[in-house]
Amino acid sequence: MTKSIPQSARVVIIGGGVIGCSVAYHLTKLGWTDVVLLERKKLTSGTTWHAAGLIAQLRSTMAATRLSKYSADLYAKLEAETGVSTGLAQYGSVSVALTEARQEELLRNASMARAFGVEVEELSPKEVKEKYEHINLDGVHGGVWLPGDGQGDPANIALALAKGARQNGAKIIEGARVTGIDVDHRTARGVRWEADGEEGVITTDHVVNCGGMWAHEVGQMAGVNVPLHACEHFYIVTENIAGLKHMPVLRVPDECAYYKEDAGKILLGAFEPKAKPWAMDGIPKDFEFDELPPDFDHFEPILEQAIERVPMLAEAGIHTFFNGPESFTPDDAYHLGPSPEVPNLWVAAGFNSIGIQSAGGAGMALAQWMQDGEMPFDLVDVDIARNQTFQRNRRYLKERATESLGLLYQDHWPFRQKETARGIRRSPFHAQLGELGAVFGEFAGWERANWFAWPGEPREYQYSWGPQNWFANAAHEHTRIREGCGFYDMSSFGKIKIDGVHAEAFLNRVCGGDMAVPPGKIVYTQMLNSRGGVEADVTVTRLSEFSYLMVTPAATLVKDMAWLRRHEDPEDAIFITDITAGEAVLAVMGPKARDVLQAISPADFSNEAFPFGTAKDIDIGLGLARAHRVSYVGELGWEVYIPSDMAAHVMETLIEAETEARPVGLHTMDNCRIERAFRHMGHDITPEDHVVEAGLGFAVKTKKNGDFIGRDAVLRKREEGLQRRMLQFKLSDPAAMLYHNEPIVRDGKIVGHIASGAYGHTLGGAIGLGYVPCVGESIDDSLSSTYEIEVAGRRIGAEASFKPMYDPKGERLKM
The missing domain is CATH 3.50.50.60 (FAD/NAD(P)-binding domain)
Incomplete structure (x- = not known):
């Protein structure tokens, strides 16, 4: 051979x-x-x-x-x-809910299916029985039917x-x-x-x-x-059951189970809440078509519920009890x-x-x-x-795998936080924020202060599809940003240093913005692909003649570093370095941010001395920092970049100054940014979304010196016109919540879906961003229609706007 x-x-x-x-x-x-x-x-x-x-x-x-x-x-x-x-048989699938929360999830999924062009039908308990006659309806609230599903x-x-x-x-x-x-x-x-x-x-x-x-x-x-990491995955196959054929797949996620008819038998599989990782010391060299030892005790709780849910299983013998490994990601x-x-x-x-x-x-x-x-x-x-580099750690993978398998069938709550393998990456402010009441969530391995609990309040998430237990806390923090001053930890955001005599030319080649700016100037820009799609959404600050700092979301740091290196020419005299851990970042935002910073730094923060879109080295407390005047929340503010060894001192200085500044969480940052219609990388803008159709064409400088990736696609789009444009929506029902993927309904017809959603506490309702078709249309044409957003099967009237509903001229950023 x-x-x-x-x-x-x-x-x-x-x-x-x-x-x-x-x-x-x-x-x-x-x-x-x-x-x-x-x-x-x-x-x-x-x-x-x-x-x-x-x-x-x-x-x-x-x-x-x-x-x-x-x-x-x-x-x-x-x-x-x-x-x-291939044995393909499309007999459909039925998913059922045993709780009101799961019913809400299924109804939201049905709405999402319609937005994605998948045939779907909501089912009453009676209709569930008609689709799957062998089910026991005890506790069933309803279900969803997907006729295109099948098996092979x-x-x-x-x-x-x-x-x-x-x-x-x-x-x-x-x-x-x-x-x-x-x-x-x-x-x-x-x-x-x-x-x-x-x-x-x-x-x-x-x-x-x-x-x-x-x-x-x-x-x-x-x-x-x-x-x-590999985990043990269990299922049983029954003996033949007389008359059983051509049954849809049944999923009962509240009981961690799925049922598949196969050649007159039932295959009962499970995604149990706590999984069993396998092969911690490596997979055996001779592993081939192998089964793992059975563990009936582990599977028994699933089987007991299954016999209640599908009673004919009690009469059917078990032909096979199977345990085999499958791999699961974090x-x-x-x-x-x-x-x-x-x-x-x-x-x-x-x-x-x-x-x-x-x-x-x-x-x-x-x-x-x-x-x-x-x-x-x-x-x-x-x-x-x-993926983050640390995630190759075997102990991390083992601990997270115990949870990730089970999450496939657990309630997919908005803002659900992972519980295993936590506490790996902490900013220099972590302990101090904890003392101030921070409730931490995990993102890209970072422990981030998402919201702040009041004294005596449990520091935990209580999940629901409606306003969660921290809703009022976030509303209070939101007001701090809009009316006073709030500070939040941005240390998890990626920081990439680009140094060298060719740094300007290199960045002008990979970015849509013009990098030929003086030191201290901040450029908001995107890295584009050849189609004009958004590969990265970043700010780039020129620190000196041959040095730039690119700031990117925490989740995209590895991707953006790889993109830069992939387009680095061997002749480029540059160095690309991840310095994320070297600097902590404290965002100080709100109409009183200038007064707060002036209280702890002798620097001049006036508009004349420190205009929007610039960065300066400053003294702060007894230490040093670099302040960037930018904002992702739509208010006056600065991001203060502090050497990690001085971060705790700067936080102490801020707290001891007894200014009006108060801590806020990253949920509030997101709530504020969506009111100002700032785009979210990965939701509102992706490599498939053209930068011009995303409403970000202003950041692309096609007349700058030299060519850049995506330039031709931008010029072509401007000449040919838009196929779709991004609009901002506000629900008329202030109690309804938007997250993402809810259908956008224009004049009674689904035309798109919400890319990102959050609650706008200042605007008084849920806010969403999403694309709508606009071939041959002006902005006024796009806004002349009647819009609704479908939330869990209910269509809710929505106001649509092309300009940001909050501070449409951006005046508050430059106060």
Whole structure:
């Protein structure tokens, strides 16, 4: 067999599960004939062979839904193309709610489905029974019916994709274990293999890590972070049940269970609240089509509830009790795209028990990404570059995996905080904010003060779909920002230093804004892709002739660093450095911010001496800092950048000064920014959203010296006109809440969805931002319609505006 392993290939795919086979299939469909797939044992022998094979169309984002729908369509056509049956059967699915909160979630999901173009129907308990006759309706509040959902044969789907890939020229080699990846200058050069007692290396232009639960280990071969961990996953299969056939999938998330009819049997699977991580010391070398030891005690509570919910299970014998490993990621989203560390090493792994329904779409998306060199559409939620470096820690992965599996079926509350593997990253202000009453949430590993509890109040989240227990606290903090002065911790935001004689030219090439500004000037800008989509939304401050500071959201730091390095020319005399941990940042915001800062610093904060959009070094207390006059909340304010070793002193100085400044949390920052219609990277703006249609064309300087990425796309859009534009919406019902993905209804027709939502305490209602089609329309045309927003199936009237509803001229920023 070793004679059949080539010495070179355009791409080497590692892993022969359904994901690897899909990537090979789609690359060959794009004309990549020099494709090699290496599988350590037999195809499907890791996780694919024992997958439940559920194929659901609705996911939590438009992009993920697009990929799932693509998968179902592909599997329906594969048999005709390859002769291998995929077993696709679209009998639909029923999800039921046993609590009012879950019913609200299902109704919101149904609204989201309509916004995403997925056929959906809300069900009464009686209608649930009509769809799934074997259910016991005790405690059922209602449900949702998705007729396009279905199931398939996992192994055959993978084998059909593999055959299709072979037919188009791919080499698929079983029994070849990858032992190493050669990396030179951040580029993968070769893949080392062992087979039949022999060893070799394949030189290659691209490597794709589709290693499944081995993907973490494979990534480490090249110094690439792929955070995931295997967990035990349980299901039982009954004996044959007479007359049982063609049943929809039933999901009862409040009981952690799903039910799938398969050839006259019932497969009962579970996502239990506390999972069992597996293989903490590594996966056994000879693992192939293996099962794990049964643990009936662990599964028994699920089974007891299931027998009550579907009584016929009590009469059916158990044919199989199965326990097999699957990989889960820290945030329950899979990993896709080029690795930040080694850009030509791609990843498609960590599918959190939805690998079958995702494989077709994920393979298509990754192949197109590899072909174009850019994300084909909005894949930010699954981009491998969202992960933080520390997440490769094995203890962290084990602890978080105990929670992440169970969260798949837990209530998906807004603002829900992870409970495991906490306290890893803390700003220098952490202890002091805790003394002031901070309630912390976790974001990108950072403990961040989200809101402040009053004395004697529990410091905890009490979740609901309506106003949560901190709603009044946030309203009070909001007033502080709008009428007085509030300060909040921004230390978690990413800080990237770009130094060197070519720094200006480099940044002008990768940013839409003009970086030829004097030292001390702050430029708000975006990094664009070739289509004009927004890859990053940042501020760039020129510190000196050859030094700049780029500030970016905490979650996108790794991605933005990778983007900069990917576009760095070997001739560029620059250095790109992450200095996030080196500086703490205290945002001091509100109409009285000038007075507060003047009380603790001798610097001149007047408009004349310190205009908006500038930065200066200042004395503060007994230390030093750099103050940036910018604002993400729509008020007068400064972001004060303090060396980390002086941060605690500056906070003490501020508190001891007894000014009107009070601490506020990051929920309040978000509530304030949405009133001012400031965009949120990852929700309102993504690589799929054109910068001009996002209303950010003002930040793009097409007349600056030199070309830049996305310039042609911006000029073309300005000439051709907009396909859609972003509007701001305010609900007429002040009690209703917006989060994201609620349908936008224009003159009775769904035309889009809310990209981001929050409560506007000053404006007196929930505020959302979202795109609406506008081909051939003026702004007045877009605003002349009647708008509603659908919230949990109820359509609520909404005021629409193109300009920010709060301070539309931006006068308060420059007070």
